[in-house]
Amino acid sequence: MFLSQIRLSDGARAVVMREGETAHTVPGVTTTLELAHAAIAAGRSLAAEVAHRGQGVPVDLAAALAEGRVLLPVDHQDPAHMHLTGTGLTHLGSASTRNSMHAKADPETLTDSMKMFRMGLEGGKPAGGEIGVQPEWFWKGNGANAAGPGAPLISPGCALDAGEEPEIAGIYLIGPDGTPWRLGFALANEFSDHVTERGNYLWLAHSKLRPASFGPEMLLGPLPDHVEGTSRILRDGEVIWEKPFLSGEANMSHTLANLENHHFKYDLFRQPGDVHVHFFGTATLSFADGIRTQQGDVFQLECAALGLPLSNPLDQQAASAAPVAVQSL
Template sequence: MLLSQYAREDGSAQIVARDGTEAYQVDTELSLYGLAMDCIEKGQSLRDRITALGLRGAVDMEALYAAGRLLPPVTHPDPAHLHLTGTGLTHLGSAATRSEMHKKNTGDETDSMKMFRMGVEGGKPADDTAGAQPEWFYKGNGSVVAAPGGTLKSPEFAEDSGEEPEIAGIYLIAPDGTPVRLGWALANEFSDHIMERRNYLYLAHSKLRPASFGPELLIGDLPEHVEGTSRVRRGDEVIFEKPFVSGEANMSHTFANLEHHHFKYDLFRQPGDLHVHMFGTATLSFASGIQTQDGDVFEIEAAPFGLPLRNPLSFKPLGKPEQRVTVRSL
């Protein structure tokens, strides 16, 4: 089942469900966040609850997309309690690209390659013990989430604005502090790769950018092997198109291991918080020499996730010195 949300005329969220090609309104006034919290408290699954609620009028998802009315599949009433995070160097094809970005003049093995090897050797433990710790990064909170079809706005001090096609896990923290996975979604983990390449210690800066996920949330199990396509459109032309793969069959870590190393921190198990955790990629247009421009459109699609994730880019190349932020004393 795929779940999504669109904005009603009054701005509130309407949940949409589909199991095939047709999409229908779920017969509830609750947002997906509200419905999920209620399911957790009542011990129900989302699928069972939606089946019990029933469906009403059919929905033209493409028309809503074109009208700019699609919302992220789930949002938090307080954006400060939605956490955008991710892990890198998790996919079997990711090491070469990252290692090239971070290579040393001496030819020594890069820190990226070392971390990748740690994942290959220990990211899929055979028992319930914790495996190798992955690379981890913070992107921001709900204030920087772009809706499907919404603009990814790159800051004026950015040196690059590049897509990263990924799968994200969407989690809600139960009242007792237990992380509960709502489902999976496509995500664009938007980054500044030139800044990252300048010095690997700038990775944290390079990730503090907007992100987008959706439009639809896949509930239930994720296939072991996922195939998708990442594109960059410039006007009527596709200037980049490349397949990507994900799912545990193509990864050096299990999802359970990546989830453990995020939620092992008490900070990320605060009741009611929402988490969008992105699991990495091996496919970047930047690695193929693409320099994005203002107005380019990113498009990420994979069959299990329904509609593609599309976002235009707003990127103003550096033309003046970075303006210093002034702090005043109270």
């Protein structure tokens, strides 16, 4: 089952449930968060809450997507209460790209990235519910940095690069008692600046302060162990780069539970009512193949296990002309 949010032809918002080729609105709610809060209050799963409400009006979801009426599958009326975060070096194969970006002069010396990756291989999948090694972690911003399906990914003027990262994101709501509830999973583009990151791995934090997109749909229930999709870049309507990407725990050096634990172990991230979108990482980047994106390129991600494809054009701000001057009051 997939959930999405759309604008109807009259401009009103609606939540849409899709199974197979059949899609319809969910009665009685206009946002996914309303639905999720109701499910928590009733002690039901999100899928059970959808079933409890019955079927609303039929929806042509593909047409809505083509018309730009599909929103993020989850949003928050106050963007400051949506947190965009992620983990890196979590996928088998992800270390080779990072290692080449951060290679030291001595080839016999492991980079810090490779050390982190090895830690995950050795301790990222603990048995018996134990706590495993913590992953690399980063913050991308709040809901102001969340770009909907079809919306442009805007690269700031200070950026040195604008590259896609095809990933899976976990989407969470913090319940009234501080319990993190996973709502589902979504296809995601964790947009980053790989040239800045390559300059010094300590600039990773700077390189991640970029917008990101996820959706158009959210998968309810467990994530398959093996997930396979395709990432491509279009320029002037032509494909200039295309590559498959893999995810799911069978292709990862950490369990999802371990990544979730190391995010939500902080009280800061268990504030009632907050939404979290956590990007689980990737091993596939066009940057690693020498691609340099430019204004107007379109990122396309496809993954049948996660619903409809995600597409976003690249927009770039003009280069910063002067430092930001802070005024004193």
